[in-house]
Amino acid sequence: MNLLPLFLTVAEEDNFRAAADRLGVTRSAVSQGIRRLEDAVGTLLVSRTTRSVHLSEAGERLRDALSRPMADIAEALERVSGEAAPRGLLRIAATSIAERFLSGPLIASFAQAHPGVTIDVTVTDDEFDIVAAGFDAGVRLGEVIEQDMVAVPLTGDQREVAVAAPGYIAAHGAPRHPRDLLDHRCIGWRPALNVAPYRWEFEENGVPFDIAVEPQITTNDLRLMIRAAVSGGGITFAPEETFRPYLESGELVPLLQDFLPPFPGFFLYFPSRRNMPPKLRALIDHVRQGR
DSSP: OOHHHHHHHHHHHSSHHHHHHHHTSOHHHHHHHHHHHHHHHTSOOEEEOSSOEEEOHHHHHHHHHHTSOGGGHHHHHHHHHTOOSOOEEEEEEEOTTOHHHHTSHHHHHHHHHOTTEEEEEEEOOOOOOTTTTTOSEEEEEGGGSOTTSEEEESSSOBOEEEEEOHHHHHHHOOOSSGGGGGGSOEEEEOSSTTSOOOOEEEEETTEEEEEOOOOSEEESOHHHHHHHHHTTOOEEEEEHHHHHHHHHHTSSEEEOGGGOOOBOOEEEEESOSTTOOHHHHHHHHHHHHHO
16 A cells, blocks of 8 residues: 555545545554554654544644655655654643643753754643644643553642631631531632532542532632632632642641542653654653653
């Protein structure tokens, strides 16, 4: 099978099954053909999961090059396979609670180490297929990452904490059990409009449970949530790293710690280790060095 027309058909259809139907071959033949082409050029051309396929940046360049006269194709293949130095656009989707990733130093040091890479970070708490949306990688808590993704630890274990300002505690007392939260003013977080505030999760004697607090204040902005709590607006709840500077300064006080065990932390995740683009490999190496 001629692999270049096969690749162009996949690029046009954006779907292995549709490309297979158009070419009159099996979906497995299309998948194997793309893999052989990627092995030949030495880089990922088509990002795929069990849910979708999407051209990588190198794949987009090859697609564009193949629209030129055939005399340019050899040059295009050499350019795609010769990408030893990381370069190009690296798109990352990160959850808003990934404090260590979003704090600045990791991204700044990566940019300094790899001047040929342009970094685009979208902060979003929506759950979606990063491949279908054109992202190279994502950052989320390990427990919500799809099983067909490769995940590299970004942090160690994390811990949720309930916190309040000393002034609030002096005026209203501290809850002794999570159910006492129902008698307190709470500040809740929701990922998007028309989505219910997150339920606060606890554990007692090894048994997990959650409390559906009824927040007086609800927001999708962590900064507002923190500022409202520091100002005495009530009790709020998020990963401990989110509150760490305020806990260290004494502006916020941890509550209910006996009911909040650790859980797996944040991971950088992506669809495949095979023929990984140099820009993504560089980010993974940088993350591992920075842990």
